[in-house]
Amino acid sequence: MxxxxxxxxxxxxxxxxxxxxxxxxxxxxxxxxxxxxxxxxxxxxxxxxxxxxxxxxxxxxxxxxxxxxxxxxxxxxxxxxxxxxxxxxxxxxxxxxxxxxxxxxxxxxxxxxxxxxxxxxxxxxxxxxxxxxxxxxxxxxxxxxxxxxxxxxxxxxxxxxxxxxxxxxxxxxxxxxxxxxxxxxxxxxxxxxxxxxxxxxxxxxxxxxxxxxxxxxxxxxxxxxxxxxxxxxxxxxxxxxxxxxxxxxRLEHALYGTPLPGREDVLRRLQPYIEAELKRGTALKHITRHLLGLYQGEPGARGFRRTLSEGAHLPGAGWALIEQAMIPLQPAA
Known part of the structure; x- marks a missing residue:
C-alpha cells in the first residue's frame, strides 16, 4: 500500500x-x-x-x-x-x-x-x-x-x-x-x-x-x-x-505596486535566456513568436513585428535580430 x-x-x-x-x-x-x-x-x-x-x-x-x-x-x-x-x-x-x-x-x-x-x-x-x-x-x-x-x-x-x-x-x-x-x-x-x-x-x-x-x-x-x-x-x-x-x-503595477518596466528593459532581461536556448539548439523563431505583441499600440510596433517575423526563421538568427527589430522603436536623437 x-x-x-x-x-x-x-x-x-x-x-x-x-x-x-x-x-x-x-x-x-x-x-x-x-x-x-x-x-x-x-x-x-x-x-x-x-x-x-x-x-x-x-x-x-x-x-x-x-x-x-x-x-x-x-x-x-x-x-x-x-x-x-x-x-x-x-x-x-x-x-x-x-x-x-x-x-x-x-x-x-x-x-x-x-x-x-x-x-x-x-x-x-x-x-x-x-x-x-x-x-x-x-x-x-x-x-x-x-x-x-x-x-x-x-x-x-x-x-x-x-x-x-x-x-x-x-x-x-x-x-x-x-x-x-x-x-x-x-x-x-x-x-x-x-x-x-x-x-x-x-x-x-x-x-x-x-x-x-x-x-x-x-x-x-x-x-x-x-x-x-x-x-x-x-x-x-x-x-x-x-x-x-x-x-x-500594467496589472503587476496596479495590483502589486511593482515598478513598471520599460519594454526594452524586458527584452534585455530576456537576452540571457535567449542566448542560452540558442546554445541548446532552440531556433529563435520558437521564442520570438511570443514577443510580437510586446509593443502593441506603440509607434514602430509594425516594424518590430515584421523584422522578427521575417528574420527569426532564417539560419543563424540570434540576438542581433532582436537588436535590429528594436531600432525603429528608439526615440529620435
Whole structure:
C-alpha cells in the first residue's frame, strides 16, 4: 500500500489573484518565461498536457520548465482517474505548484478523448478524477470549467457541478464565463459567440464563499480586472495577455505596486535566456513568436513585428535580430 502524500498546506487565495490561462500552442515554456519577466506575481499555466501522453506515451519532456516560471501550474486533460493520478504525480515530482484539470476545452479532438468541456455532463466522474489526484499529490488540485455546455442554460447546472467539486475537495475553481457548444461551433467560435455571463460567476462566489473562484473570458483591461476582483478572488487572462503581453506589467503595477518596466528593459532581461536556448539548439523563431505583441499600440510596433517575423526563421538568427527589430522603436536623437 502506497503511503499517502503529505498534507497539503492551506490554500492562499491571493495566489490566484492574477493568472495567465493555459492556451494550446501558445503558453509553452518560452512564453511563460517571457510572461514571468512582465509579471513576477501572476500564476502561469502550461498548455494542456494529456494524461495519456505522460503515462502511456512516457513524454515526460512535456513537463520541462524553468525554475524562474514559478508559481506554475500544470494543466492536465483526461478522464481516467487512475491515469490522471499518475500524471499528477509526475507533475508534482517535476516541481509544479498546482495540478489543474481541464473541464472547459470544447474541441472535437478533446471530446473524442472524453475530456474537456464534455465532462461538465459528468460531474461525478470529474469528482472521482479530482479525488484520485488529491490522494496522490500534496499540491493543490484545481478545476477549470465553463458556466455550462449545450442546453445547460440554468444556473442550477453550474451550482450542482460546483457542489460536486467541493465534495471532492476542490478549493479553487477557475470559471470561463461562457457556455460551450460542443457541436456546431469551432473552438475559436466557442471563445467568441456564446455570450459572457459574469453575473453567474459572481453569484457562484456569493453562494460558495469558501471556494476560491477566479474568472476567465473576455477581460482585456486593467480596469476590467479591478472590477472583477471586487467580486471574485482572481482573474485569469487569456488572449489579451498573449496579444498584448505588456498588460501583465500594467496589472503587476496596479495590483502589486511593482515598478513598471520599460519594454526594452524586458527584452534585455530576456537576452540571457535567449542566448542560452540558442546554445541548446532552440531556433529563435520558437521564442520570438511570443514577443510580437510586446509593443502593441506603440509607434514602430509594425516594424518590430515584421523584422522578427521575417528574420527569426532564417539560419543563424540570434540576438542581433532582436537588436535590429528594436531600432525603429528608439526615440529620435
Amino acid at each position: 502506497k503511503p499517502a502524500p503529505p498534507a497539503a498546506p492551506p490554500i492562499d487565495a491571493t495566489s490566484w489573484r492574477l493568472s495567465v490561462a493555459p492556451m494550446m500552442d501558445w503558453t509553452d515554456r518560452h512564453c511563460r518565461y517571457f510572461h514571468r519577466l512582465l509579471s513576477p506575481h501572476a500564476r502561469l499555466y502550461t498548455e494542456m498536457v494529456t494524461s495519456a501522453a505522460l503515462v502511456r506515451g512516457k513524454q515526460l519532456r512535456l513537463l520541462e520548465h524553468s525554475q524562474q516560471e514559478h508559481p506554475l501550474a500544470l494543466q492536465l486533460g483526461g478522464s481516467d482517474p487512475h491515469e490522471l493520478a499518475q500524471a499528477a504525480r509526475f507533475g508534482a515530482e517535476a516541481g509544479y505548484d498546482e495540478i489543474n484539470l481541464n473541464v472547459g476545452c470544447p474541441s472535437d479532438r478533446v471530446q473524442s478523448g472524453r475530456f474537456g468541456a464534455c465532462l461538465m455532463y459528468e460531474p461525478a466522474l470529474v469528482a472521482d478524477c479530482v479525488k484520485a489526484m488529491r490522494d496522490t499529490v500534496s499540491v493543490p488540485v484545481t478545476v477549470k470549467c465553463r458556466i455550462g455546455v449545450d442546453e445547460q442554460d440554468d444556473y442550477a447546472d453550474l451550482q450542482h457541478f460546483t457542489e460536486t467539486m467541493l465534495e471532492a475537495g476542490v478549493e479553487v475553481l477557475v470559471v470561463h464565463a461562457r457556455k460551450a457548444w460542443l457541436k456546431g461551433l469551432s473552438p475559436k467560435e466557442n471563445r467568441e459567440i456564446p455570450p459572457l455571463d459574469y453575473p453567474r460567476v459572481h453569484r457562484l462566489k456569493r453562494e460558495f464563499p469558501q471556494l476560491v473562484v477566479a474568472i476567465n473570458g473576455g477581460i482585456t483591461t486593467v480596469e476590467q480586472v479591478q472590477a472583477q476582483l471586487a467580486e471574485l478572488d482572481g482573474v485569469m487572462l487569456g488572449r489579451a495577455a498573449y496579444h498584448d503581453p505588456y498588460i501583465l506589467a
